[in-house]
Amino acid sequence: MxxxxxxxxxxxxxxxxxxxxxxxxxxxxxxxxxxxxxxxxxxxxxxxxxxxxxxxxxxxxxxxxxxxxxxxxxxxAINSDQSYFDTNTTDHHHFYDEQKKELIDIHNSEIGPIKINKTIPGKKIKSVEVLVKVETDY
Amino acid sequence: MxxxxxxxxxxxxxxxxxxxxxxxxxxxxxxxxxxxxxxxxxxxxxxxxxxxxxxxxxxxxxxxxxxxxxxxxxxxAINSDQSYFDTNTTDHHHFYDEQKKELIDIHNSEIGPIKINKTIPGKKIKSVEVLVKVETDY
DNA sequence: ACATAATTTATAACCATTCTAAACTAGAAG
DNA sequence: CTTCTAGTTTAGAATGGTTATAAATTATGT
Incomplete structure (x- = not known):
């Protein structure tokens, strides 16, 4: 169907x-x-x-x-318990609530430019991923 | 000793x-x-x-x-194959070479401030980690 | 339809991690 | 210095996610 x-x-x-x-x-x-x-x-x-x-x-x-x-x-890459996959293959980032094991997208536009002032000779950057760990207030 | x-x-x-x-x-x-x-x-x-x-x-x-x-x-958090630990418990970030399974520190001073323009009601940020995946040139 | 290579499948194997329950030990109390 | 007890270590079993295997099935070109 x-x-x-x-x-x-x-x-x-x-x-x-x-x-x-x-x-x-x-x-x-x-x-x-x-x-x-x-x-x-x-x-x-x-x-x-x-x-x-x-x-x-x-x-x-x-x-x-x-x-x-x-x-x-x-x-x-979140933790080593299990593999997690994402149908969003564009560059973006995540909030992760460890208690609730909940993942929430952060779009690229919702995060400032990330400036890395370090280079490693012979290596080039493939991707930059930000993982923001959060916890639920109570 | x-x-x-x-x-x-x-x-x-x-x-x-x-x-x-x-x-x-x-x-x-x-x-x-x-x-x-x-x-x-x-x-x-x-x-x-x-x-x-x-x-x-x-x-x-x-x-x-x-x-x-x-x-x-x-x-x-790098991948789900294994757990990785770090004796550096201060806030900092990592380069990761997937082929060589090599981890390299990026000190906080080596990365620009990370601005997250998104909030989730009821949740507060615990940590912000940047993982920069790199590959070896050839 | 037929042939063949790709795919699916159940099941076994694998490997990191956790559990278990018995043996051992650090430290407190007598 | 012994005794006691709770904390710790241990080998091995169990668990759980993932991958490998090899036989059955299926998609597709001829």
């Missing part, structure tokens, strides 16, 4: 066969109006809810990695 | 009994002139090299967590 055609085309264009499973995962990840953050665990639950046919855990891992490699997802 | 007295005193003051194992771990972590970054795995190897008596893996985990809780170490 809906315009899976878009996903099918995109998958094929990326050299990924548009399988039933991948299309379902695309629907979950890329249909929502807003970008979102997820752990594999959370994704599995969402897929179970939204999808009729069961998708193997291995396939979910494979697909997420394939999408990450193609640049459709990026991994976020 | 050397002034373990300092460590013993500090441990006791923190409500941690100064055991042989904890003192050895203190020596490894806090004797070096420079602060450093480590994964538990790396720490285990260093301890094996520098210490005569064997320290159980469980003890190393316990101790590192105790030290973290007391604020003598902080955990760094």
């Amino acid at each position: 809906s315009n899976n055609l878009e996903f099918i085309t995109k998958l094929r264009a990326s050299g990924l066969r548009p399988t039933k499973q991948r299309i379902s995962i695309c629907e979950v990840l890329f249909s929502p109006a807003e970008t979102f953050h997820f752990s594999i665990n959370e994704l599995v639950k969402i897929i179970e809810r939204k999808t009729n046919h069961k998708i193997s855990l291995a396939t979910i891992y494979n697909t997420i990695h394939a999408f990450k490699k193609k640049g459709y997802l990026k991994e976020i | 050397s002034n373990n007295l300092e460590f013993i005193t500090k441990l006791r003051a923190s409500g941690l009994r100064p055991t042989k194992q904890r003192i050895s771990i203190c020596e490894v972590l806090f004797s070096p002139a420079e602060t450093f970054h480590f994964s538990i795995n790396e720490l285990v190897k260093i301890i094996e090299r520098k210490t005569n008596h064997k320290i159980s893996l469980a003890t190393i985990y316990n101790t590192i967590h105790a030290f973290k809780k007391k604020g003598y170490l902080k955990e760094i």
